[in-house]
Amino acid sequence: MWELYFVLSILIVLFSVLPKIPGTYWVFRVPDFGKIQVFIIAVLTFGFGFFLEKDLTWKIAQGILAFLIIYHGIVLIKYTPLYPVKDHKPSDKASKPLQFISANVYQFNTDYNQFINLINKCKPDVFLTMESNGDWENALTVLEKDYPFQHKVTLENTYGMHFYSKLEISESKTHFFVADDIPSIEAHLKTEDGFEFVFFGVHPPPPSPTEEKTSKERDGDLLSTAKRVKEIDKPVIVVGDFNNVAWSKSSILFRKTSELIDPRVGHAFISTFHAKYRFFRFPIDLMFHSEEIFIDTLKTLENFGSDHLPVYCKFKIDHVNDDQEERIDTADAEEKAEAEEMIEEGKKEDGQRDAIVTE
Template identity: 40%
Template sequence: MLIISATATLFIVIATALPLLKHTHWLVRGMDFPRLQIASIAMGVLIVEFIFLDLQRPITGLLIATTALCFFWQLWWILPYTLIWPKEVKATNALDPNSQLSVITANVLKTNRNSDALIDIVAAYKPDILVTLESDTWWQNRLKVLEADMPYSVKCPLDNLYGMHVYSRLPFSEEKISYLVEKDIPSIHLALELRTGDKVRMHFVHPAPPSPTENAESTERDAELITIARSIAETAQAVIVTGDLNDVAWSATTRLFRKISGLLDPRVGRGMFNTFHAAYPFLRWPLDHIFHSSHFTVKNIQRLPSMGSDHFPLFTLLVFNPAVEGSQKGLTANHVDHAQAKTVSEEKGARKQDVPTPNK
């Protein structure tokens, strides 16, 4: 049992220590994802060590202390996405429909052919905005039925798992499809007009992940996200960023994105809303995100039922309320963060000036 416990503790230590290396290799950055799972395993190992090992032996004390340290370190990253943490975005029960904006973010999985499930979800929740990721020409043709109720759209069908479509009940302008870092990885940018007449700058993103089958390192993903954040930092207008970031909410990159952009995360204090992987309950983490400026409060955020994809859709109902802007604060950046963000962008030749700035 001592050998088994020591082996398990060594695994936990390695998994915990790898992200501290700050290396961009996919194996290192991949350890940002399963912090909840690693914490769960560490808790299980701690229980085993307390029950089955001789607590009088120094080696047992060392194993318990090491495992406990890893457990609390992992917990530090994920606790903001639990109900015990203070909410970053204020809740609201505002009834005025003109000030509300609802968004469904859905990675459909290109090979998934259950389009009726997504169409039924849209019919049930009636979002103002639907953004689909991994949508190709087949999906574009199947979702054409949505255009009767959502007549405004931007379409970028691709066969490389990075197609993207935006459907809207509300009018928008200055729409643009950009390839900020990689020539085959698009993002969509537009100025949405709310029912109140106010304009919202929206960015829809789906950067490629660091993985053995995609990019060997996270530099491309990080550069796209951070470059958009640097552009957003220069505006005082209402902003929303949503999509499949191929990164978890608690990673160092996502935290840097929030610091630089100044955007808020409505999940903080409400839950993780793990959207991937739909088929494996124990291997789930939040890959699909929505961030917004402090012009908004949140009325509802929820993970929607499965639609046959490896992702669950994410539904968010925001309320435009500029009066609360000064009372909502997220993470703040210091000079080190700004220097790091500039380095991340420049490493891939990405410029914040290349990010479309609708309604600037």
């Protein structure tokens, strides 16, 4: 009993301390993904501790666990309904409701019809696919009659990306901010009732022992997107598989640099990966938006065979109501300099990815 308590306590401390170390190597960055799980295990271990012999070592261990529970709780409560945020509503001059779906389809998932049925069922105005290769592009052609506007970046390296829209695309481009095989999509859209906005789709590489050894390319790509967002004088949505969590240092820096809003604050984690394992599920498919975007619904949808759950969002655009401006944080001079440094480090990093990836 004591041995199990001791091992769990050591692991909780380790997974709590590693993300605080300012290194880019994956071993320091990945533990941040599991903050929810670390919090839950810490609470259970703390409770388990009351069934053990209460000596000095026990008191120290319980004290450390209590501190870590409070520490993780303060961070995580921000992404729950327990955290107080003002519920701003759009005015009567807002756009009609719009919907999008963002989905990492998993390149090796061949159950195309299940995803197509999901799109036909939800009927979003636009949808974004990630890890979509040539086979996925061919399968999705059946949807092009309903989605006549598209922007396709077909790759076989698990970083392909496709954007489909019922709304008119007035302009679109593919960015390769830090590497020539990691795309981001920028699409300028116009609604039927005359509202314009810009949709960014992102999918930077994750820091992991099997992919990128550091977070340099991920962070550089995201912060390059943030800089690009600041150059645009239109309502903006940035969505995709960030391979990052909202509470990480680079995500917070992204939010401040772009001056966008995180809609999860005061609402929900919206965990998406891994789709098949509920307890080991992390909120890494993120979304950020400008103050003109008013979110009505943000949630995950049912699994369609991928390792990620799709993200669904219903929103309106409102140029009149500026109440959400109070939710914007801005980067100070030191943070701006740090963002520039991270962008340059991302560009210098050589990801060594294969052009074609097989399962």
